[in-house]
Every structure is written in structure tokens, then in C-alpha cells.
Amino acid sequence: xxxxxxxxxxxxxxxxxxxxxxxxxxxxxxxxxxxxxxxxxxxxxxxxxxxxxxxxxxxxxxxxxxxxxxxxxxxxxxxxxxxxxxxxxxxxxxxxxxxxxxxxxxxxxxxxxxxxxxxxxxxxxxxxxxxxx
Numbered sequence: 544x545x546x547x548x549x550x551x552x553x554x555x556x557x558x559x560x561x562x563x564x565x566x567x568x569x570x571x572x573x574x575x576x577x578x579x580x581x582x583x584x585x586x587x588x589x590x591x592x593x594x595x596x597x598x599x600x601x602x603x604x605x606x607x608x609x610x611x612x613x614x615x616x617x618x619x620x621x622x623x624x625x626x627x628x629x630x631x632x633x634x635x636x637x638x639x640x641x642x643x644x645x646x647x648x649x650x651x652x653x654x655x656x657x658x659x660x661x662x663x664x665x666x667x668x669x670x671x672x673x674x675x676x
Contacts, residue, residue, distance in 0.1 A: 546574045554655065559670040564601070567661060567670045568608055569626040572640055575609060576623040578651065578674070579616050584624065585645030591627055595637045601661040605670055606654040608636050613654070616647045650676050 544566050549556040557574055561567045576584070592615070596607035615621045621642035629638040652675040661670040 544570050546570050548574075548578075553676060554657075555651075555674045555676050556658070557670075557672045557674060559668075559672075561668050564661075564663070564668050565629050565631050567668045568605065568629055568631060568636055568638070571605060571609055571670070571672070572612065572623045572626050572638075575612050575616075575651070576625075579622045579647035580645070581648055581650075585622055585643045587643050587645075589624060589641045589643055590621070591639050591641050592621070593637065594640050595635070597635050599634060602659045602670070603656070604634065604636055605661050606656060606659055606672055609654045609672060609674075612640070613651050615642065616651070617649065620644055620646055622647050652676065 544561040546559045559567050559570045561570050594611050596611050598604040598607045612623050622645045624641045627639040655673045657673050
């Protein structure tokens with residue numbers, strides 16, 4: 544699994560790769576946590592929370608999943624670290640995500656639908672989401 548960020552004017556493009564569809568959603572949690580942690584992941588006890596998202600298709604489901612994580616960062620100061628459990632069904636993702644309390648910067652405003660992709664190609668699941676920063 545891997546991810547990388549591509550600079551974009553007022554946006555940050557997140558590109559994800561994983562061997563499974565579930566792995567893309569798991570990697571998205573880690574990637575967003577890295578962005579929100581800034582100079583370093585906050586110290587402290589982890590807190591597990593159930594996170595759910597629904598959408599009509601896989602790319603939109605990924606965007607909704609990321610939006611839920613952004614909401615928790617903004618509203619409760621929770622920085623995502625990793626996924627403890629993930630259930631992925633058509634149109635729905637439910638997971639238990641481990642968070643750390645911190646003071647994440649109000650960097651990510653939301654996930655755009657511009658260039659949003661999630662699909663299987665050449666034996667790898669690939670996704671792209673653009674974060675509005």
C-alpha cells in the first residue's frame with residue numbers, strides 16, 4: 544500500500560494505492576492523519592470511534608468517508624491514526640477508527656468531487672481525491 548500528495552493551487556491531491564478495495568479506505572485514514580498531524584502526531588491515548596459513510600458509488604463513498612474524518616477533526620479535534628476494523632459493502636463503509644486528541648490545523652475544508660477516482664487497474668486498487676485546503 545502507498546500514498547502520495549500532489550501540490551495543487553488551493554487544493555491537495557491525494558493519490559492512494561492498495562492491494563484491496565478496503566485497503567484504499569484504510570490508507571485514506573492514515574494519509575489524512577498525516578496531513579492533519581502537521582509537524583507530528585499528537586501524543587496521548589488513542590480513542591476508537593465508529594465512522595460511517597454512504598454513497599451511490601465507490602469514488603463518492605471514498606469522498607464521504609474522508610469528509611466524515613475531516614468533520615471529526617474540525618468538530619472534536621480528533622486526528623485519525625489507523626483503522627481497527629473496516630466493513631465495506633456496496634454504497635456503505637463502516638469502520639472503527641483509532642484517533643488521537645490534538646489540535647489539528649483547520650487545513651482541510653472538505654473533499655471535492657473534481658478528479659475523484661476509485662477503481663481497479665493492473666492488479667492494484669487506485670484512488671484519487673482532491674482535498675480543498
